[in-house]
Amino acid sequence: MIMFISQPDQLKLIDAALETFNLLLVSTFISLPIGTLLGMMFALYEKKVFHQFKSLVHILSILVSIIRSIPFVLLMVIIIPTSFDLFGTSIGFIPSIMALSLIGIATLARLVEQAIIDMNPMIFDIAHSMGASKYQLFKEFIFVEARSSIILAFTSFIVSLLAYSSVVYIIGGGGLGYTAIQIGYYSPVGKTLMWASTIIMILIVQVVQLLGNILANYLNKKKRGH
Amino acid sequence: MIKLEHISKSFKTKNNSVCALDDISLEIHDGEIFGIIGKSGVGKSTLLKILSLSMMYDTGTYTLMDIDVKTLTHKDKVKLLQNTSFIYQNFSLLYNLNVLDNVSLPLKLRGVDKLTRHQKAREMLAFVGLDSKALDYPITLSGGEAQRISIARALITDPKLLFLDEPTSALDEETAYDILKLIRKLHETFKPTIVFVSHQIQSIKYLCDRVMMLEDNKIKHIGKIDKLSTLSTTYDAIWGDIL
Numbered sequence: 033m034i035m036f037i038s039q040p041d042q043l044k045l046i047d048a049a050l051e052t053f054n055l056l057l058v059s060t061f062i063s064l065p066i067g068t069l070l071g072m073m074f075a076l077y078e079k080k081v082f083h084q085f086k087s088l089v090h091i092l093s094i095l096v097s098i099i100r101s102i103p104f105v106l107l108m109v110i111i112i113p114t115s116f117d118l119f120g121t122s123i124g125f126i127p128s129i130m131a132l133s134l135i136g137i138a139t140l141a142r143l144v145e146q147a148i149i150d151m152n153p154m155i156f157d158i159a160h161s162m163g164a165s166k167y168q169l170f171k172e173f174i175f176v177e178a179r180s181s182i183i184l185a186f187t188s189f190i191v192s193l194l195a196y197s198s199v200v201y202i203i204g205g206g207g208l209g210y211t212a213i214q215i216g217y218y219s220p221v222g223k224t225l226m227w228a229s230t231i232i233m234i235l236i237v238q239v240v241q242l243l244g245n246i247l248a249n250y251l252n253k254k255k256r257g258h
Numbered sequence: 259m260i261k262l263e264h265i266s267k268s269f270k271t272k273n274n275s276v277c278a279l280d281d282i283s284l285e286i287h288d289g290e291i292f293g294i295i296g297k298s299g300v301g302k303s304t305l306l307k308i309l310s311l312s313m314m315y316d317t318g319t320y321t322l323m324d325i326d327v328k329t330l331t332h333k334d335k336v337k338l339l340q341n342t343s344f345i346y347q348n349f350s351l352l353y354n355l356n357v358l359d360n361v362s363l364p365l366k367l368r369g370v371d372k373l374t375r376h377q378k379a380r381e382m383l384a385f386v387g388l389d390s391k392a393l394d395y396p397i398t399l400s401g402g403e404a405q406r407i408s409i410a411r412a413l414i415t416d417p418k419l420l421f422l423d424e425p426t427s428a429l430d431e432e433t434a435y436d437i438l439k440l441i442r443k444l445h446e447t448f449k450p451t452i453v454f455v456s457h458q459i460q461s462i463k464y465l466c467d468r469v470m471m472l473e474d475n476k477i478k479h480i481g482k483i484d485k486l487s488t489l490s491t492t493y494d495a496i497w498g499d500i501l
Contacts, residue, residue, distance in 0.1 A: 157346070161310060163339035172363065
């Protein structure tokens, strides 16, 4: 494949891949801790482990649902004025990161929430009967029993972020999506770039999914043969 | 050890309130095995949840180890729970931990170092006859083995009070008998007070010094029972054996 791509196009592809990598890295760095915390909080409220700040958690849950309901293209456009007010820029890397982080937080919160809710409900009773503190409930019970589901949730979250990152070029975010559509698809001579960008994205998704599956499988001792 | 005076509990539904326990008074003495028997829905599980501090009652007084539980802060409750252990019907092991780590988990929560807690866990595994399974994962165990591991885990903290919630219900007859023998052995060895909840009359008769029968969310009978007397299989017949 690489031999069909001219050297300037190869450089464009490398730049685009690095841009996508950068978008993914920064938005993951922001949304992973926040989304995980929110997801755990939602699940533990549902399991009645926490009772404080009920209204706040309820509002946050509604916000997450609203963010997930807005089509991502619209979300990017809605964010433009906020990005301008906060950072003085309405296009480029910053609004792209804002949009990706928001959708990342909302997506991951629901994935983590589901992973914890799907755990054996007895875990909460067992932890209580052993006199476990809230911190021990997380560390010794939830993270132990739900760890492979949480790893799979992280994997799905990164794959979703990659998909979303392919459209942030609309607000100047660049990346492989820009190379595939604006340079590749709309250029009379650039179809190779479109296919090359697509193949790179497929490869990234396959690698992320494979690594996620291997790690989740390694950590999951609920299957015979471990 | 345990004293309940006029304990009542109801659950609110959308339109009305459903009574789960009505005016329960009883006393369980140090070192005895006390049985709670009754059909499904009579309040056995609710009573056990109240006794094990995972549910609060509406009215009455509950004194556990000479402490009125209504006066307990969360911290006190956690401290008190460290003197108790629970054995569930469904084995309740953590499937991502091996047997040794499962058994030693209660000590880990108390901050005991790894060497000491593993040493104690191996002693407990030897007591239940499963020291060879220390490094296996729960998925590889049979139902009886999993319940033995649960017992080893419950014993590792030298509890003064043991709650057993239908520990043999999910087992076949022969395995259930082995588990009952093990419970008797642990009582002879460690002398904890045991609250044993079951709907299986045979198990109650085999283990308990005294028994309470719940019916319609109230106490129907409470009294001593002649261990290992006739193997009656109906709820009414058992009361012929009460002394």
